Amino acid sequence: MRDWLIGLAIAVVLLLASWALLILLARRLPPGILRDLAAFIPDCVTTVRRLRRDPRVPRRAKIAVLIAGLWVASPIDLIPEFLPVIGPLDDIVVVALALRYAGRQVPREVLMAAWPGEPRIIERLLGKPSA
Secondary structure (H helix, E strand, C coil): CHHHHHHHHHHHHHHHHHHHHHHHHHHCCCCCHHHHHHHHHHHHHHHHHHHHHCCCCCHHHHHHHHHHHHHHHCCCCCCCCCCCCCCCHHHHHHHHHHHHHHHHHCCHHHHHHHCCCCHHHHHHHHCCCCC
16 A cells, blocks of 8 residues: 555656646747647636636636636546647637637626736637627
């Protein structure tokens, strides 16, 4: 039993170290599409947290955003995370679809205020504002 716990602790430390390395490398990326993609999921997590607490967000939009947040946090993926470049693709697609849905339910200014990242990214995701 003790060997199993030591192995588990080593695996957790290695996972956290790999995340820290990825974050460090992502911050060193030059401005552009790769840097935007690296920041997309953390920005989405922050947006999900902010929208979930906002009273102006309808219940249906909160549920969609919560499902997207659970999808990202879930260890079960359609595309395994360890595959370089395409690993987080299913997470990005699910979150993008949920944010587009929420974008139709939530006032645009509320969604823009909740987005911590580059405004042009969320604007591109949401599309042109409806008149």
